[in-house]
Amino acid sequence: MSTPLALKARHVATSLVERVPSPGDRPLAEPPAGSGLAPVMGDPGLPIVGHTLGFLEHTLASTRRFHERFGTVFWANAFGTRLVLVVGPDGIETVLANRDRAFASKDGWEHFIGPFFERGVMLMDFEEHRHHRRIMQQAFKRERLVAYLDAMNPAIERGISDWRPGSGFELYTATKQLTLDIATEVFVGGELGDEADRLNGAFIDVVHGGQAIVRADVPGGKWHRGLESRRLLEEYFRSQLPGKRASNADDLFSVLCRAETEDGERFSDADVVNHMIFTLMAAHDTSTITLAMVGYYLARHPEWQDRVRVESQALGKTAIDYDDLDALPSMDLVFKETLRMNAPVGLVARIAIKDTEIDGRYVPEGTRLMLAIYPTQRMEPWWNDPDTFDPERFTEARHEDSSHKYAWAPFGGNVHKCIGMHFGSMEIKAILHQLLLRNSWRVPAGYEPVMDYGTGPFPADGLPIELRAL
């Protein structure tokens, strides 16, 4: 009989397994004498690029190799800096729970996403973050979600009724456009008209800016275009503010203008603009990738596609209401398993703001950290058979995610936990429901999408499927 997951997880996390050092192994920093801590061990990799290519192209394989060599906390040079990776739910919990206030988000993330999303709520810490999050939370309450879903359903209908059945239908490409159109409707309000294309283009440039390889303001480069586009978005949102402040509409932009806590705290004009830009970004790639990958797994596993469709058909309505979400249990299992297999925010960034420790390893102030959410969700001992798509692992009977509070953490955890978790889940399920009633889809036997890595793994080949009308 295999060891229970909880036991295995505890064993690995608490023991600093004795390893035979190899010549390339180096400590990040010597722990203070008498601290009882071990150093974080690692290896710099190649000059200049370090291990960037390995982590980008073979994220899972590289992390598993490092984990085998160094344990749950290790360092490597990658993405233009020295990084400490934290694998496993114990270490992830230490950082996200942040009981000693030793870790910060802003300076952790800024290195990776640049100045494009400044003053977004994820890029704030401690009291300031709490203040903004409390106001923002008003825009994600149940009654608000109900109204967003009402606005979303017709946009979904319009979007997918344009999808033409056939082979080679690029699901990921189509999904990207669909989620952008929905965001325009639900976040900004549907009245963009001719502005829509220009703003969508600007938004995409801002997202790509953060992923630029040449990270400097060179005319013609992605970084430069990202900055220019950020200015364009700022101007647009600022120009619309007076109208939105006066309106009683249900789009996120109007709601953020009105949002107020019980203590009367509200957002300034600049806050609304910054939160709009950040939230659009936080919602877009994540929902797109999740939806496309749910589609892929349902194509790969037709028995699951049939099972989810039967539940949707049983609802007997073309579009779901908020309360219907509980009546789609199989869809929920597939959603959770897809997020486990393919976490769209694969690595979560932080920085140590004082000397501290993770899993018994000494982490000095200034250390840049990456919490390995995606690899942890795809590794033993935290998951059984982690590369197998098996949604039933989330059923009440098996409940594999209960091995540790942070074993399944695609939405992060604690104070920065995704504020759009219910929104994203609702959007993806609302789209899937309509799609399942209209279409079925397959992929050829043996097809696997070519994966690349942005904020997490995504299908770089557009995810061609065979789409059929029902």
Ligand code: HEM
């Ligand atoms: C499946 C879809 C999604 C996934 C997997 C996801 C994942 C995450 C993760 C891991 C974080 C935490 C980052 C950290 O701790 O540094 C986060 C934060 C955040 N997400 Fe999401 N997200 C999704 C959808 C959305 C949507 C739809 C929205 C908005 C409607 C959204 C808005 C945000 C915001 C504003 C934050 C920052 C929260 C804070 O710092 O307090 N996300 N998300």
